[in-house]
Amino acid sequence: MSNRFQRALFVCSLASLPAVIYGFSNGPVPGRTGAAADGGLDCAACHRTFAPANSDPRGSLRIEAGPYTPGVVQTIRVLLSHPEAQRWGFQITARLASDESKPAGKFTPLDGFRVVCGGGAPEGNCGANPEFLDHTRATTFPGQSGGAVWTLEWTPPATASGGVVFFAAGNAANNNGNNQGDHIYTTSTRIAERAPCNLTTLPAITAVRNGASFRDTGFALNTMASLGGTGFQEAGATRGVSALDIVGGRFPVEMNCAAVEIDGKRAPITYLDANQINVQIPTTLSLGDIAVRVILNPGTANEKRSRDFSIKLEPAAPALFRFLPASAIAAIFPANGTPAADPAQVPGSVKPKIGDVITLFATGLGVSEPVYQAAEITPLTATPRVRDQLTVEFNGVAMSAGDVLYAGLTPGSITGLWQINLRVPANATPGQNNPVVLRMGSLASQPGVTVAVGP
Numbered sequence: 001m002s003n004r005f006q007r008a009l010f011v012c013s014l015a016s017l018p019a020v021i022y023g024f025s026n027g028p029v030p031g032r033t034g035a036a037a038d039g040g041l042d043c044a045a046c047h048r049t050f051a052p053a054n055s056d057p058r059g060s061l062r063i064e065a066g067p068y069t070p071g072v073v074q075t076i077r078v079l080l081s082h083p084e085a086q087r088w089g090f091q092i093t094a095r096l097a098s099d100e101s102k103p104a105g106k107f108t109p110l111d112g113f114r115v116v117c118g119g120g121a122p123e124g125n126c127g128a129n130p131e132f133l134d135h136t137r138a139t140t141f142p143g144q145s146g147g148a149v150w151t152l153e154w155t156p157p158a159t160a161s162g163g164v165v166f167f168a169a170g171n172a173a174n175n176n177g178n179n180q181g182d183h184i185y186t187t188s189t190r191i192a193e194r195a196p197c198n199l200t201t202l203p204a205i206t207a208v209r210n211g212a213s214f215r216d217t218g219f220a221l222n223t224m225a226s227l228g229g230t231g232f233q234e235a236g237a238t239r240g241v242s243a244l245d246i247v248g249g250r251f252p253v254e255m256n257c258a259a260v261e262i263d264g265k266r267a268p269i270t271y272l273d274a275n276q277i278n279v280q281i282p283t284t285l286s287l288g289d290i291a292v293r294v295i296l297n298p299g300t301a302n303e304k305r306s307r308d309f310s311i312k313l314e315p316a317a318p319a320l321f322r323f324l325p326a327s328a329i330a331a332i333f334p335a336n337g338t339p340a341a342d343p344a345q346v347p348g349s350v351k352p353k354i355g356d357v358i359t360l361f362a363t364g365l366g367v368s369e370p371v372y373q374a375a376e377i378t379p380l381t382a383t384p385r386v387r388d389q390l391t392v393e394f395n396g397v398a399m400s401a402g403d404v405l406y407a408g409l410t411p412g413s414i415t416g417l418w419q420i421n422l423r424v425p426a427n428a429t430p431g432q433n434n435p436v437v438l439r440m441g442s443l444a445s446q447p448g449v450t451v452a453v454g455p
């Protein structure tokens with residue numbers, strides 16, 4: 001076998017050298033998702049060691065996508081796993097269920113992805129040709145084991161188009177820099193067009209509570225809050241936010257045909273059922289009495305609005321989350337995530353000792369520096385601290401600045417979740433539940449909540 005022949009086999013096409021350098025681990029050629037309408041080819045055309053695709057049941061490829069609303073951008077996730085793979089790649093395409101040769105909507109080529117086109121159209125500009133969204137080198141995660149998740153943005157067709165089918169292929173690769181020894185998977189998922197909003201109940205708010213203390217006071221910008229009432233959904237429907245609800249890095253302001261308006265602004269929603277909606281109070285400079293209302297079928301002819309419910313906004317609303325139903329403050333050991341509490345109250349927890357570092361979770365600590373907006377997720381690498389003066393009182397004594405290691409937003413979480421990393425101070429009483437109070441000016445967190453300190 002000549003060298004040249006081996007090489008041709010290796011790239012499995014007569015691709016020119018620049019194409020080899022750019023074209024493969026930096027995102028495959030179009031038309032390799034396994035979709036029958038494209039001839040049924042997938043990555044195993046070149047990554048052949050374990051061909052055909054899906055031959056190793058230890059791995060899997062999955063597409064996560066919910067029903068679409070025409071023209072409304074949504075999140076799609078592609079999840080690939082294999083116990084031995086060390087590098088990851090994928091390609092996905094969206095087609096009309098009524099004619100799988102026709103593209104459905106558009107993918108956004110976010111950082112780390114690229115759009116290649118069928119029909120010979122140039123990269124990034126497919127026109128009426130099918131689109132294929134690929135990984136690029138940056139999103140092959142070389143050296144990562146277990147699996148990979150790609151979070152994509154897709155804009156559905158602008159007009160009602162019926163079902164949409166996604167086809168994807170994934171390469172659970174061995175990171176050897178060539179096309180040998182890699183496991184290929186293919187899958188497809190069909191999504192429906194979302195039914196028009198048509199909730200028939202009339203919503204009524206009976207209570208609004210701080211999301212951590214459950215008191216009916218304690219509201220400030222970006223604070224987590226909980227609405228109680230009736231008719232927020234049809235009976236029995238419950239829904240928490242999932243990864244698919246986070247679009248463009250923001251929590252949704254409409255979920256299951258329900259929205260909450262606070263001081264005239266849409267509030268990000270984190271949970272919803274017939275009798276409860278958990279929200280984040282929008283970033284607002286208002287103080288004093290403001291109106292909260294629930295709106296069903298928002299923006300449609302059959303919109304249903306609750307009567308306004310009044311709450312009082314303050315500059316801050318410090319409150320500590322608890323391990324419900326206990327009076328134990330929600331706290332963990334940051335080193336390993338173990339709950340820091342009395343195991344008699346919170347199963348699986350460990351009591352911290354004097355000198356241990358623990359993390360307490362809170363809401364309502366006002367403005368962070370730098371400022372983040374409601375609905376946003378604090379970046380994993382950011383440490384936005386409390387801007388205004390915060391005093392942490394442990395067992396009745398204000399803690400020294402040296403024992404409060406960090407008071408700021410929680411990286412990777414909604415911007416209403418604050419954390420305080422502190423060293424259990426010397427004045428703590430071992431063997432007892434020690435009260436902790438957060439004070440900002442004249443405002444204080446709820447009384448009666450404690451950290452159990454071990455002997």
Ligand code: HEC
Pocket residue numbers: 010011012013020021022023024025026028029032033042043044045046047087088089090091140169170171173174175176177178179182
């Ligand atoms: C036309 C042949 C061909 C097709 C089709 C192809 N690849 Fe590849 N792929 C290659 C070659 C050649 C390499 C090695 C050179 C490079 O990394 O660019 C490679 C490398 C890779 C790597 C890095 C592998 C490693 O172990 O380091 C990934 C990931 C990858 N391809 C993903 C895919 C995916 C996903 C598909 C299908 C959607 C696909 N490829 C389809 C030829 C192909």
